[in-house]
Amino acid sequence: MQIVKAERFLVDGGIKPLCFLKLTTDSGLAGWSEYSEILGGAGLGHIVEQMCASVMHVDPRDSARVAQRLEGLARSASGGLNAQAAAAIENACLDIKGKALGIPVYEMFGGAVRDRLPCYWSHFGMYRVRAAHHLGVAPLRQLADLAAMAHEATSRGFRFLKTNVLLFGAEGPRVYMPGFGRDLGGPELNLDGVLLEAIELQISTLRDAVGPAFGLALDLNFNFKPAGVRRIAQALEPYKLAWLESDLPDAKSMAAIRQATRTPMASLETVVHRRSALPYLAADAVDYAIIDVMWAGMGESVRLAALAGAYDVNINSHVFSSPLAAAMGAHLCAIAPNFHLMEVDVDAPPWVAGLFFQSLQISDGTLAVPAGPGWGIEPNEEALRQHAIAKT
């Protein structure tokens, strides 16, 4: 079997553009994966295309050899977009191999140790602040709306949610995201008393709404320096977060924060290789390691999870895109003995589910591991074309 064609699809996902790679083989079998051009991924599609040229006429069932070759080709500029492009190709190869064998991807890695994954409603409130008009829901305008949304989460069976910093000022609600260069507050990324008070109010409102036993988490993303993260972690101790998430580039700073607070800390979503994860794990810097299969590729994700397991650290998946990326994360969560929680995006524009032949099954706060061949979620090419946007 040989790869004979590579195609990429850029699709309107309402909240964010969605990017898919399709590799077709001479046997007629095709495999899919997802990558993302948001969060610093501009131009990634071109790198994917360039890398695909180097795997033409290669057998996709040799996915480990493909991954190693792509890593080698990008050695002098490893990580970053090169790693994400290689991951997209490896992940599409695994989809082909699963389909060729008639088994889910998780079977190729020893099989699932669970078939339902406790999951958390992620980006809670963020999408309703930014893009309620795409979601067919009422916009989130004030803290009372966030409390009402929390009741919605509990009544839908969720036991965990993760929110981001949402500000409800006189000028209207907004997502505080200077770490991604989208907001005032960067590049210095300071925390002042007003911001800290707003964060405390957001979390106390959610805690009051969901009760003491519900798992509440807050993602600070890249929005604060270590001093700010530490202050927030300590200030939120009374609200007993399930975890506070932060992406800090230095393992020692992260470890110092973890030592200084009773709030459990999570990190590492952008760390796509064991080499970079090791300093955090060796320094006891995290309670939970976040792994993104879309960014790291399934092979390295499995190895990252094993490395975290050696330090008795459990993993969460990182998911922020379409159901295909979620399915890829679910396969990792299905096999990792040291699994904690699966991230899911519940708020999505109505047409996004229709981009796929199958849908994700979420009930009672758990996601069913997709059990069909390959990733178990197949894009509907006709629907992708209907919602296509111009390729960058």
Ligand SMILES: O=C([O-])C(=O)C[C@H](O)[C@@H](O)C(=O)[O-]
């Ligand atoms: O941790 C995450 O899921 C991200 O960093 C995703 C971002 O929040 C992204 O979805 C955004 O800001 O639109």
